[in-house]
């Protein structure tokens with residue numbers, strides 16, 4: 001239903017916020033669905049563990065991720081004149097579905113992308129480390145083959161781009 005990270009560890013979306021602070025799980029024709037029974041709202045017909053909060057009572061929006069992360073609050077204001085994007089305030093008519101506006105949803109998406117930024121960047125490090133280790137193993141094997149074929153430590157050092165002494169220290173024990 002939302003945005004998924006490359007490693008599938010994170011799935012985020014723009015959730016609606018109920019007056020009691022709960023974040024919506026889904027929506028229906030009657031309003032937004034919230035997990036848990038407070039007794040103040042009617043239960044959803046399909047899912048008995050969920051309550052339906054009328055769209056008009058939604059107080060704002062915030063990002064949510066399956067990992068537990070939550071974004072900062074975007075407050076819903078009661079008149080169009082009070083909307084102020086830079087102060088995280090937006091207007092959605094009480095007559096309409098209480099979903100975040102496209103602009104707020106985009107902003108929440110950006111917040112979520114910043115949240116997953118470190119783990120996305122680490123995927124690059126993991127891939128590079130894998131290649132680095134594979135290249136190291138290949139280097140060891142080819143050096144051993146060159147030595148077995150009669151190359152000197154000076155020849156091998158020159159091929160690798162290091163000194164004869166360094167080549168000897170690095171691989172002599174592995175022969």
Ligand SMILES: [Zn+2]
Pocket residue numbers: 009010011065066067068069115116
């Ligand atoms: Zn996450």
